[in-house]
Structure formats: C-alpha cells, structure tokens
Amino acid sequence: MINYPNMKTHQTKNNYSNKGMTLEHDIEKSNLFYLTEKIACIYKKPTPVQIVKVEFPARNKAKIVEAYYRSASTTDYNGVFQGHYIDFDAKEFSGATSFPLKNIEPHQIKHLNECSFHGGITFLIVAWKKYGEYYLIPWKVINEIILSQERQSLSYQLFKEKAYLIKEGFNPRLDYLKIVAEHLIEDK
Amino acid sequence: MINYPNMKTHQTKNNYSNKGMTLEHDIEKSNLFYLTEKIACIYKKPTPVQIVKVEFPARNKAKIVEAYYRSASTTDYNGVFQGHYIDFDAKEFSGATSFPLKNIEPHQIKHLNECSFHGGITFLIVAWKKYGEYYLIPWKVINEIILSQERQSLSYQLFKEKAYLIKEGFNPRLDYLKIVAEHLIEDK
Structure with a gap:
C-alpha cells in the first residue's frame, strides 16, 4: 500500500514543526508581548509538584x-x-475531522465552569496541527455540547462556525486577545 | 535579667500556634470555602520548579x-x-512596630503594579503574629509609600489607619473577600 495519507500528514507536520515552536511556546511568547506592551498580564501556572526530599549540597542551591x-x-x-x-x-x-472531548480533563471542565460562573472569560486555544490552524473556542460552546451528551467530539465544522481563527504573526505570535476583545468581552 | 518581654512574646506565639495553622493554610482553607460555596474561584499557584531528571521506576509513577x-x-x-x-x-x-518593605520581593512589586494597571484588585494579606491579627492592605497604599521612597517599612499605625482587619472565623477562616466586596471593588 502506498501510504499517501500518511505522507501528507508528515509533510503537514513538518511544515508545522518548521515554525520551530510548540503551542505552549507560542502562547508564552504572546503573553510576554502582551506583558511588555502593557496589553495584559497573563501567565502559565507552574506544573504542580509534590516535593518530598531536598538536599543542600555545599556552596550550591537547594537540590530537590x-x-x-x-x-x-x-x-x-x-x-x-x-x-x-x-x-x-x-x-x-493531530486529527483531521474532530477534536475528542476526552482531551479535556474533568478538573479542567470543572474549573472552566467555575470561572465562567464567577464572571471570568473562559476558552480553549486548540491547535489543529493537521491544518496549521489555531482556534480560540469559547468555553460555553464546548460546555453546551458536553451538557447535551450528544457528541464525544467537536467537529472541524463546529470550529469553522463557532470558534475564532487566531491571527498568527511575528509578535504577538498568536493574537488571541484580539479575539477576546472583539468577541468575548461584549458577549460576557 | 528576668526576661519578661521574651516570655510575653512566647506566650503570644503559643496562642497563635495553638490555632494550629499557618497563614498559608488559613488562606487555602478560606479559598476552599469560597470555591465550594460558589463565592469565588481563587487558587494558590504551585511553587515553580525546574525539572532536570525524571525516573520511571517499574510499576510506579514518574519520580523526579x-x-x-x-x-x-x-x-x-x-x-x-x-x-x-x-x-x-x-x-x-513577627515584628511589633513595623513591617519592613524588604519582605516584598521586587518581582512581587512589579507583578502587583502590572495587575493593578490592567484593572485587577490587588493587595497583601499580612499576619501580625505578635498580635494575632490579619490585615488586608490594598496594594496602592503600599505602592504609594514605595514610590515616595520616604520609608523602608509600614508602621503598625498605618495598618490601623489604611488597612482592613480581617474577620476570623471557623469557615471561612479568614474572610478577606468580605473586605474586597465592601471596600476594594467600589474603590477600583
């Protein structure tokens, strides 16, 4: 079997990785731009770690x-x-047709619902690597589908209709706050 | 020398520690109350850790x-x-007369100024262990003093005049959001 579909996937992936960045890196870079340009103050939280044992080598900083x-x-x-x-x-x-809801962990669902309840602006940024596209999808769009229990995934079509394609650039790399300003604040 | 002042200090400290809690624990407990009672969604950020080496012992979870x-x-x-x-x-x-500004780290000053600039509600919670009192002091009160460069510390008198004594209770342990609601939101 000549595996055309896979070849295509690899090609697309290479194009994506040629940008030399992961989604996390792109968002960090955008947040740094927002911070230094006094547009917003947004941070990634540190990975939670349970520290059990710390050593203090001589003339050295604490070593976990x-x-x-x-x-x-x-x-x-x-x-x-x-x-x-x-x-x-x-x-x-990496998928081509739909984003499985199982990618969203239960604690994330709970937390995004709680933040929405208290008046926060909540969403996901989803990178469709296959297409090299980044979408901001409002949390309420996703939550309605979760509550309906009708589907286990979010179709690419849904993203086209109810999510917002994030403009890519040099700086900010992913201008997701432009979408927040134009579409999510007024809708709050 | 009969060390009356020290004895008094120890007694006060014991009373404080008899409560069996640290400030961090008190705030965590209050935040959990706020979360479960649907009053607010506030979390402590994890301690930032640079992970260098992870092992995967057999049948065990990843060990850093x-x-x-x-x-x-x-x-x-x-x-x-x-x-x-x-x-x-x-x-x-632990002091009795003034809170040294050097207790506030430069990155905290920078961050609280940035959050204030973007419309966040910003403050410190300060536990005066000597008196077993907890104060919420608005960040702008502190920042004005930092900017004036006239003082290196915040007097107890200043707390009495410009900060808010936090009501202690069983649950929430420290009802600091009551002060935010009554004094800081309108003042924003």
Missing part, C-alpha cells in the same frame, strides 16, 4: 532529589486583561 | 530525581470574584 507530579486543579493559563479575568487551557491535536 | 526551585514571576494567589480579577500575596511576620 525526590518529588512527584501532582494533578492540577485548574487550567494552565490565567490573568487579567482590560479589567477582566481570563482563564484558558491550550490543546495541540 | 533532580529539580531546582525557580524564582517566581508573580504572586502566590489569584482568581476571580464577582467578575473581578483578584491578585495578592500573603506575608507572615
């Missing part, structure tokens, strides 16, 4: 020698923009 | 065997309350 990953209670990103609380997570994904 | 503390860029606490972005840090302190 036993620790374990803890499960997170929140999403990865939050901060403040134009007086609004912003909360979101970022997902990279 | 080399890691180092990284310096933080932000404060410890943030979240959302009544649609407002909340950002603060917590300080425990």
Whole structure:
C-alpha cells in the first residue's frame, strides 16, 4: 500500500514543526508581548509538584532529589486583561475531522465552569496541527455540547462556525486577545 | 535579667500556634470555602520548579530525581470574584512596630503594579503574629509609600489607619473577600 495519507500528514507536520515552536511556546511568547506592551498580564501556572526530599549540597542551591507530579486543579493559563479575568487551557491535536472531548480533563471542565460562573472569560486555544490552524473556542460552546451528551467530539465544522481563527504573526505570535476583545468581552 | 518581654512574646506565639495553622493554610482553607460555596474561584499557584531528571521506576509513577526551585514571576494567589480579577500575596511576620518593605520581593512589586494597571484588585494579606491579627492592605497604599521612597517599612499605625482587619472565623477562616466586596471593588 502506498501510504499517501500518511505522507501528507508528515509533510503537514513538518511544515508545522518548521515554525520551530510548540503551542505552549507560542502562547508564552504572546503573553510576554502582551506583558511588555502593557496589553495584559497573563501567565502559565507552574506544573504542580509534590516535593518530598531536598538536599543542600555545599556552596550550591537547594537540590530537590525526590518529588512527584501532582494533578492540577485548574487550567494552565490565567490573568487579567482590560479589567477582566481570563482563564484558558491550550490543546495541540493531530486529527483531521474532530477534536475528542476526552482531551479535556474533568478538573479542567470543572474549573472552566467555575470561572465562567464567577464572571471570568473562559476558552480553549486548540491547535489543529493537521491544518496549521489555531482556534480560540469559547468555553460555553464546548460546555453546551458536553451538557447535551450528544457528541464525544467537536467537529472541524463546529470550529469553522463557532470558534475564532487566531491571527498568527511575528509578535504577538498568536493574537488571541484580539479575539477576546472583539468577541468575548461584549458577549460576557 | 528576668526576661519578661521574651516570655510575653512566647506566650503570644503559643496562642497563635495553638490555632494550629499557618497563614498559608488559613488562606487555602478560606479559598476552599469560597470555591465550594460558589463565592469565588481563587487558587494558590504551585511553587515553580525546574525539572532536570525524571525516573520511571517499574510499576510506579514518574519520580523526579533532580529539580531546582525557580524564582517566581508573580504572586502566590489569584482568581476571580464577582467578575473581578483578584491578585495578592500573603506575608507572615513577627515584628511589633513595623513591617519592613524588604519582605516584598521586587518581582512581587512589579507583578502587583502590572495587575493593578490592567484593572485587577490587588493587595497583601499580612499576619501580625505578635498580635494575632490579619490585615488586608490594598496594594496602592503600599505602592504609594514605595514610590515616595520616604520609608523602608509600614508602621503598625498605618495598618490601623489604611488597612482592613480581617474577620476570623471557623469557615471561612479568614474572610478577606468580605473586605474586597465592601471596600476594594467600589474603590477600583
């Protein structure tokens, strides 16, 4: 079998990786731009770690020698923009037709619902690596589908209709706050 | 010399520690109450750690065997309350007359100024252990003093005049959001 579809996938992936960046790196870079340009103050939270044992080698800083990953209670990103609380997570994904809801962890669903309840602006940034496209999808669009229990995934078509394609550039790399300003604040 | 002052100090300290809690624990407990009672969604950020080496012992979860503390860029606490972005840090302190400004790290000053600029509600919670009192002091009160460069510390008198004594209870342990609601939101 000549594996054309796979070849195509690899080619697309290479194009993507030629940009030399992961989604996390792109968002970090955008957040740094927002911070230095005084547009917003948004940070990635550190990975939660349970520290068990620390050593203090001579003339050296503290060295953690036993620790374990803890499960997170929140999403990865939050901060403040134009007086609004912003909360979101970022997902990279290789599929071509639909984004499986199982990619969103239960604690993330709970947390995004809680932040929405208290008046925060909540969303996911989803990288469709296959197409090299980045979408901001409002949390309420996803949550309606979760609540309906009708589907286990979000179709590419849904992203076309109800999510927002994020403009890519040099700086900010991913101008997701432009979408927040234009579409999510007024809709709050 | 009969060390009456020290005895008094020890007694006060014991009373404080009899409560069996540190400031961090008190705030965590209060935040959990706010979360479960649907009052607000506020979390402590994990300690930033640079992970260097991870091992995967058989039938065991990943074990971090080399890691180092990284310096933080932000404060410890943030979240959302009544649609407002909340950002603060917590300080425990044993003095009797004044709180030294050197207890506030440069990155915390920078971050609280940035959050204030973007419309966040910002403050410190300071535990005066000597008196068993907890104060919420608005960041702008502190920042004015920092900018004036006239003083290196915040007097107890200043706390009496310009900070807010936090009501202690069983649950929430420290009802600091009551002060935010009554004094800081309208003043924003």
